[in-house]
Amino acid sequence: MKKNLQKLDPCKRVLEIEIHPEEILSIEEEVYNDIQKVAVIAGFRKGKAPLAMVRQSYQKQAEKEIIQRSIPRFYQKAVAEERLSPIILPEIYDVDWQLGKPLVFKARFDVEPDVRLKSYKGLKVNKKKIEIKDEELDKVLMNLQEKHAELAVVEPRPLKKGDFILCDYKSWVGEKNLEAKENVWLSLEESANLAGFVESLWGANAGETKRLGFDLPQDFPDKDLQGKKLEMEVRIKEIKEKRLPVLDDAFARTAGKFNTLAELKAGIKQDLLSLKEIQSRKELEAKVLDMLVEANKFAIPVSLVDKYRASLENRFRQDLLRKGVGEEDVEKSAELIRKRAKEEADRQVKAYFLLDKIAQKEKIEVSDEELDRHIQRLAGDLKQDFDKVKRNLAEKRLLEELRLELREEKVVDFLLKNAQIVEE
Numbered sequence: 001m002k003k004n005l006q007k008l009d010p011c012k013r014v015l016e017i018e019i020h021p022e023e024i025l026s027i028e029e030e031v032y033n034d035i036q037k038v039a040v041i042a043g044f045r046k047g048k049a050p051l052a053m054v055r056q057s058y059q060k061q062a063e064k065e066i067i068q069r070s071i072p073r074f075y076q077k078a079v080a081e082e083r084l085s086p087i088i089l090p091e092i093y094d095v096d097w098q099l100g101k102p103l104v105f106k107a108r109f110d111v112e113p114d115v116r117l118k119s120y121k122g123l124k125v126n127k128k129k130i131e132i133k134d135e136e137l138d139k140v141l142m143n144l145q146e147k148h149a150e151l152a153v154v155e156p157r158p159l160k161k162g163d164f165i166l167c168d169y170k171s172w173v174g175e176k177n178l179e180a181k182e183n184v185w186l187s188l189e190e191s192a193n194l195a196g197f198v199e200s201l202w203g204a205n206a207g208e209t210k211r212l213g214f215d216l217p218q219d220f221p222d223k224d225l226q227g228k229k230l231e232m233e234v235r236i237k238e239i240k241e242k243r244l245p246v247l248d249d250a251f252a253r254t255a256g257k258f259n260t261l262a263e264l265k266a267g268i269k270q271d272l273l274s275l276k277e278i279q280s281r282k283e284l285e286a287k288v289l290d291m292l293v294e295a296n297k298f299a300i301p302v303s304l305v306d307k308y309r310a311s312l313e314n315r316f317r318q319d320l321l322r323k324g325v326g327e328e329d330v331e332k333s334a335e336l337i338r339k340r341a342k343e344e345a346d347r348q349v350k351a352y353f354l355l356d357k358i359a360q361k362e363k364i365e366v367s368d369e370e371l372d373r374h375i376q377r378l379a380g381d382l383k384q385d386f387d388k389v390k391r392n393l394a395e396k397r398l399l400e401e402l403r404l405e406l407r408e409e410k411v412v413d414f415l416l417k418n419a420q421i422v423e424e
Helices: 021-038 051-057 059-081 134-147 197-201 249-255 261-295 302-322 327-332 334-362 368-382 386-395 399-417
Strands: 002-007 012-019 091-096 103-110 124-127 150-153 164-173 176-187 209-215 229-243 420-423
Touching (some): 012 021, 021 059, 059 103, 103 302, 124 261, 197 209, 249 261, 261 334, 261 399, 302 334, 368 386, 368 399, 386 399
Antiparallel strands (some): 091 103, 150 229, 164 176, 164 229, 209 229
């Protein structure tokens, strides 16, 4: 086998491989023997035809199979001899072969980058001081009150902000009826879809019917109604108001496993503290990785960056759509999304290779026992049997991917344990 290795850029290689006909003879024999076992030729039972006749009848099929078996075998052999570490499947091209002649082909692939680690121990990382402010605690208590609030019928009085009404209503534009509903509960908050609708009902009384009119905006979702006058008739049948429970020991007992309001506040404070500690940890991890990426400059494989970029770009688009951003506006931001995805993909790929290099240098690995313990926790969260979860991961070929994720977590733990964390 002859080889010619070309370096196209710091991470991309091309191997031109030429295989002598004699080196293919064993594969050729293997292919024809396999075909002979299933060959159907007139005058012979299936699999019993002479090899010479099989060679004559199945030559084209055999030649195709010989190429398909030869290329990966000799590619792997060439890669091993050149001591290369491809990180993606090769692109095979310029294949040329005829029976009795050398097989020639080229393989283009990316290899791991040359990462020369700079200092990664003793990184100075700033950490925000974790504290729970009174207003944060008050906000959670208020949300709990809202959750346990009751709607109560009020004494006859005009409607005001925050009330709830039972009503019948109908709407129309010109001669076109749009909607008509009976016995509908509406909340009289300012955050209504139709600007001015809620405010126009304030001051009305139960039993009253209000006739309303609105000029629909030019960007109204229904294009046929944009800029037109919408008319409504609302018959108010009943008024209720939200009544919040009193913050006392009795409320604490209804809100959870607490005996007193003081215990409830302490529990909320601990939950808020735990959430902030998790967020703080994530921020520290991000800072450490950013510092590593910034300090270590090296070329990265374009193929991996493109793979991550495409995935991130799609995720960013979906995030915007889920937040209610229109498709047209998302498309207008396409260039900005691509740029952001490219920057994040660069960072992720560099971080991956840096963490891998540190893991090798510090001999950080994930044992089978550690992997099983993690799967056991997953099984517990999913309320499934451990063996079933592990088997599913194995069938989807995700066990080693999970091991790599856990190793990265261990490397980040190592970096933070060896960092200088300064509380701001």
